[in-house]
Structure formats: structure tokens, C-alpha cells
Amino acid sequence: MSDNKLKPAPLPNEGLPPEERGLFCDVAPREYEPAKGIVEDFYNWARSESLWILGFGTGCGAIELRPLMTSRFDMYRFGIQPRPTPRQSSVFVIGGYASVKTLKRIVRSYEQMMGPKFVIALGSCTINGGMYWDSYNTIKRIDQYIPVDTYITGCMPRPEALLAGFQELKKIIKAGKGEGQNEYARNFDWYKANQKKVIKNWNMPDYNW
């Protein structure tokens, strides 16, 4: 990112107490500028072949991630492995329904992940609310709050479906279409407004980097 662009106004971080505001990031995320031609292709190939997923089960669907780690389905042969913290991960698997309480943690974890980052949303709950369509505390569409690269349908999807979803994500990344991070930076205000509409007790920085 070149420095001659106009510097945007710092984020207000109004959810934090005044004495803590200086401790956190007050800059909105910026778009990633891809390298030129074949170099970016090489980067994308490398990214797609080492998908490190954030080991954070956000809903019941996360139970389907466990079989993937064992010998029967063995996701490691596709270059997929779980990581313990958002900083080390490149893929966030939203494991089914997301309550408002979990959504807060999802947003926080997603923003802490290093770019380029991708999101797989599994289960019908992430798509249209699924069986929680009338719940007072469960969001209906995860793509209103963080960008989603690919969905895996089912309630729940089988481990095979998850592997197929990861293969689909690889194709998206290799084609250079894994643009979730940039989409988030471009529409940051819209995402933030949606998040703050449902997360009523916003007591964290506006951008959790």
C-alpha cells in the first residue's frame, strides 16, 4: 500500500473505556494488492496447498472436523491441518449455527487472522438459519457479518462433503478469487454496522487486529 494515499480517520473504538483506547489498533483493514502475474499465481498455489484451519468449533457442525483429522478421512494429505490460534491460521471454518455470543468471538477471531484468509461456512444454519430460523439468539446469514468464500450444505454435512468443500476452496484460491479479505476491507463500514446491530454489548476494538 502506497503512503501517498489519504490517511483515513482513525476508528473511534467507542466500546472501550477511554484509558484503554490507545492500547488497540485504530486503523481499518486495508486491501491486499496482489503481486504481478505468475508470481501471484505461485503464491495462490502455495496458499491453496497449505490450508491451516483455525481450530475453533463455533457450533455443532464442528464435530464433523474431528473425523477429518483421523486416518479414515485424513485431511492432512490435502495440506489441511488445524492450528491453535487465529494468528497462525488461514482458513476459518464456521461450524454451523452462530449465536450472537459466538458471533462476537467469530468476528474477533476472523479479524485477528493474518491475510490472506478464507472462510468456509458449513451447514444450513450459516446459509439461511436452518432449524434456527425463528431463534431469538441465532443469526440467519453469516455472510452479513464476515465474508464467506464457500458454503458446504447439509445438516450436518458428512466429512466427505467437507473435503469436497476444501477442494472447492482450493480451486477458488488458485483462480485468484479468494477475495474475502479484500471484500471485508472494502465494505468494512457495512460489515461493522451489521455486526454492531446484533452484538449489543460491543466492548472490544472496532477492528481487532
Add this chain to the structure above:
Amino acid sequence: MNELAEKLAVRYGARDWHDQRKDLASVMVDILKIRDTLAWLRDEGGYVHLSFATAIDNIERGVFTLTYALRNHERGHSLMVHAEVSRDNPSVDSIHLLWGQGWTYQREMKEWYGIDFPGSPRVDEEFVLEGWDQMPMMRRDFDSLAYSDATYTERPGRVTHDPAAHMKEKLYPEAAK
């Protein structure tokens, strides 16, 4: 067990003893005597274990029915002690001094139904919800669907079928016409 029913009736005015199973019974007491009843059952009756405590919104009668599930391990018998409290300004004696875990259930009931338990530790803190600003959501006059529609964005294209009509059409297409 009828001996216990009589004792409870004489001491605390308990009524409506009902044997659900050989090892499960229920009884109704007055809300003002609920704490004394539970204390006596624990100390004298052998019902030393509080399995859970919860509430039921009987909106038709304008009351919350509180349910305390006790267990007598020596006899292998469970007893559900019910008590009714008015839906307007409900306030009930705390049992956290009888059973240490009682305050957790009471905090839950405070958040979900709005039943107050004065003196119960941390009863006013949030339990499972964060930043909830509506009426307690387990009250039956809370409209979950309306709140969900107003708060969360819906993805267009979702359809609902009546299960009976849908299966009839699928299995017996001639009859459906």
C-alpha cells in the same frame, strides 16, 4: 412414600401428591413455604441432592411454576417439588444456602424468566445472553419469530411445506389431485 406425603401436608400444607413412577413423585407447596419445605426435605427427609431447579411459564393461569428436583439416594427416589408464583413481580426465597449450586439455577431463572431471588449471589449478572435488552426471552409472551425477523437478515428463497400435504403429494400424487 405416603407417609412422607402426610408429613409434608401436615407441616407445610403440601398438596397434590402424585406418583409418576415407582421412583418419581411430585408435590405442590405454597411459594412462601418453599424454602422451609426444601430445607426439611434435605435435613430430615433424606433428599440431600438437588438435581436441578427450573421454572415453567403457565401464562394461562398467570403464574410461573417453579420446580425443584430432589433426589434421595438411600431410597432411590426422586421428588419434584412445585410452587407457583405470580407472573407480576415474581420474587422467591433463595436456596443458595441449602445447596451451593442453587445460585446458578437462580441466575438462569432471573435472566430467562425475570424471577428474582433476593440475596442470591450474582443473580443480576448475565448468564448465557450478552447485552440482551428485551423482555426475558423464555416468557411465553415474548415473540421469538417476530424478534428474529426484525433483527436478523433473511436469505431470500426459503420455502416451507406443510409436512402432511407435501408427503401426500409425493407418495400419492393421484390422491392429492
